[in-house]
Amino acid sequence: MAVSVRDVAAAASVSVGTVSNVLNRPDKVAPDTVARVLAAIDELGFVRNDAARQLRAGRSRSIGLVVLDVRNPFFTEVARGAEDRAAEEGMTILLGNSDENTDRERSYLDLFEEQRVHGVLISPLGDDESRVQRLRRRGTPVVLVDRVSEDRSLSSVSVDDVVGGELAVRHLVETGRRRIAFVGGPTTIRQVADRLAGARRAVADAPDVVLEVLETPSLTVLDGRAAGEAIRERPPADRPDAVFAANDLLAMGVLQAFNMLGSVRVPDDIALIGYDDIDFAAAAVVPLSSIRQPAALIGYTAVDLLLKEAAASDGEHAPERVVFQPELVVRDSTRGPAR
Numbered sequence: 001m002a003v004s005v006r007d008v009a010a011a012a013s014v015s016v017g018t019v020s021n022v023l024n025r026p027d028k029v030a031p032d033t034v035a036r037v038l039a040a041i042d043e044l045g046f047v048r049n050d051a052a053r054q055l056r057a058g059r060s061r062s063i064g065l066v067v068l069d070v071r072n073p074f075f076t077e078v079a080r081g082a083e084d085r086a087a088e089e090g091m092t093i094l095l096g097n098s099d100e101n102t103d104r105e106r107s108y109l110d111l112f113e114e115q116r117v118h119g120v121l122i123s124p125l126g127d128d129e130s131r132v133q134r135l136r137r138r139g140t141p142v143v144l145v146d147r148v149s150e151d152r153s154l155s156s157v158s159v160d161d162v163v164g165g166e167l168a169v170r171h172l173v174e175t176g177r178r179r180i181a182f183v184g185g186p187t188t189i190r191q192v193a194d195r196l197a198g199a200r201r202a203v204a205d206a207p208d209v210v211l212e213v214l215e216t217p218s219l220t221v222l223d224g225r226a227a228g229e230a231i232r233e234r235p236p237a238d239r240p241d242a243v244f245a246a247n248d249l250l251a252m253g254v255l256q257a258f259n260m261l262g263s264v265r266v267p268d269d270i271a272l273i274g275y276d277d278i279d280f281a282a283a284a285v286v287p288l289s290s291i292r293q294p295a296a297l298i299g300y301t302a303v304d305l306l307l308k309e310a311a312a313s314d315g316e317h318a319p320e321r322v323v324f325q326p327e328l329v330v331r332d333s334t335r336g337p338a339r
Contacts, residue, residue: 002047003044003045003046003047004046005019005020005046007044007046008037008040008041008044008046011040011043011044012033012036012037012039012040013036014033014036014037018033018037019037022034022037022038060115060116060117060118061090061091061092061118062091062092062093062094062115062117062118063082063086063091063092063093063094063117063118063119063120063121063303063306064094064096064108064109064111064112064115064117064119064120064121064122065078065079065082065093065094065095065096065120065121065122065145065299066096066097066098066105066108066109066112066120066121066122066123066124067079067095067096067097067098067123067145068098068099068100068123068125068189068219069097069098069099069100069218069219069220070095070097070099071220071249072219072247072249072276072278073248073276073278073279073280074247074248074276074278074293074295075123075295077278077295077296077299078123078145078146078295078296078298078299078302079093079095079299080296080299081295081296081297081298081299081300081301081302081303082121082299082300082302082303083299084296084299084300085299085300085301085303085304085307086303089307091118094112094115094117096108096111096112098125100125100189100218100219101125102125102126105122105124105125105131106131109122109131109132109135112140113135113138113140116140117140118141118306118307118310119140119141119142119143119306119307119309119310120132120135120140120141120142120143120306121142121143121144121145121299121302121303121306122142122143122144122145123144123145123146123147124144124147124190125188125189126188126189126190127150127188127190129149129150129151129153129154132144132154133153133154136154141306141309141310142154142155142306143155143156143157143302143305143306143309144156144157144158145157145158145298145299145302146158146159146191146293146298147190147191148321148323149319149321152319152321153319154319155305155306155309155319155320155321156319156320156321156322157298157301157302157305157322157324158298158322158323158324159293159294159298159323159324159325159326160323160324160325160326161190161191161194161195161198161326162194162195162197162198162201163198163325163326164194164195164198164275164291164293164326165194165195165196165197165198165199165200165201165202165244165275165291166198166199166201166202167198167291167326167327167328168195168198168199168202168244168273168275168291168328169198169199169202169203169211169244170202170205171273171289171328171330171334172242172244172271172273172334173202173203173206173209175242175271175334175335177209177241177242177271178208178209178210178241179209179210179212179239179240179241179242180199180203180209180210180211180212180240180241180242180243180244181211181212181213181214181231181240181242181243181244182195182196182199182211182212182213182214182243182244182246183214183216183224183227183228183243183244183245183246183250183251183254184196184215184216184219184245184246184247184250185215185216185217185218185219185223185246186215186216186217186218187215189219191246192219192246195244195246195275196213196246199211199244212240214227214230214231216246216250219246219247219249219250220249220250220253221249221250221252221253221256222253223250223253224245224249224250224251224252224253224254224256224257225253225254225256225257226253226257227250227253227254227257228243228253228254228255228256228257228258229257229260231243231254231257231258231264231270232257232258232260232261232263232264236269239264239269239270240270241269241270241271242270242271242272242273242334243270243271243272243273244273244275245272245273245274245275246275247274247275247276248274248275248276248277248278248280248281248288248290249278250274251272251273251274251275251281251288251290251333252274252280252281252284252288254272255272255284255285255286255288255333258270258272259285259286266286266333267286267332267333267334267335271289271333271334272286272288272289272333272334273288273289273290273291273333273334274288274289274290274291275290275291275293276290276291276292276293276295277290277291277292277293277327277329278290281329281331282331284333286332286333287331287332287333288331288333289328289329289330289331289332289333289334289335290329290331291326291327291328291329292326292327292328292329293324293326294324297324298324301322305320305322308320
């Protein structure tokens, strides 16, 4: 059975209030009484329940973070940046993985609200903001991560994915590619939809270029491999001469499929570019060109905005929108000649 404050008070022959003062305001207690209470704590093995104390104060010292897929190194870097900023304030990050599932996303939001976290950072699955809006109205600060609020009513930190998609496809066009496949999905994920919109914008400026969309069930290596195998099985004349994958995990799966039988050479036959510029992109068998996002900075900035919102009185903090610009990183996977 856990030792309580009452047990410590009885052992030290003091009141519960005196034990509380020793734990929280020892300067208000006589030194010999402090020594007696600390001795009782040591003897009984009392462990302070900081969580309960923080909840009584109104909020915990934890921040909830819900990401789309914890297997994606991009979100790992986002979490690391968030953790760095939280640690500067003596706070911790509680990580939830929605796994691109709305039910799991909802469960994490409910759990974080029950635990009265200091606030919630979330990369939401769809465009429906009603759940996070309700959370915010009930007093839990919320900041969107890697997404913007449709009506600008929520603070957010993101990258301009439309520009990123345009950068990727414009680069492919400039290297002489004319039949480009976009691999990614589902397009209900806002980031995917924005990257596709950017790709289409780049193609609109190049009338002789064709863009084909190969939607995937999710954004994993396995989904990329399946898409790559489907492309590989086509007659060479029917294949695209370039692939823009919606993230680096998909791009790595496509690359694996192309390399399996050696029938498709990257970049000689098909150029390949991904998105996020995770560490594995540079280390791939054929180093991958990619669109870089400042993942750790996104997480760090999101916590910063959340702390500002939590510190403000009701209605005093206007939502802030921070948008970073993506960067094209060119490697071997797009350097070869077009057919």
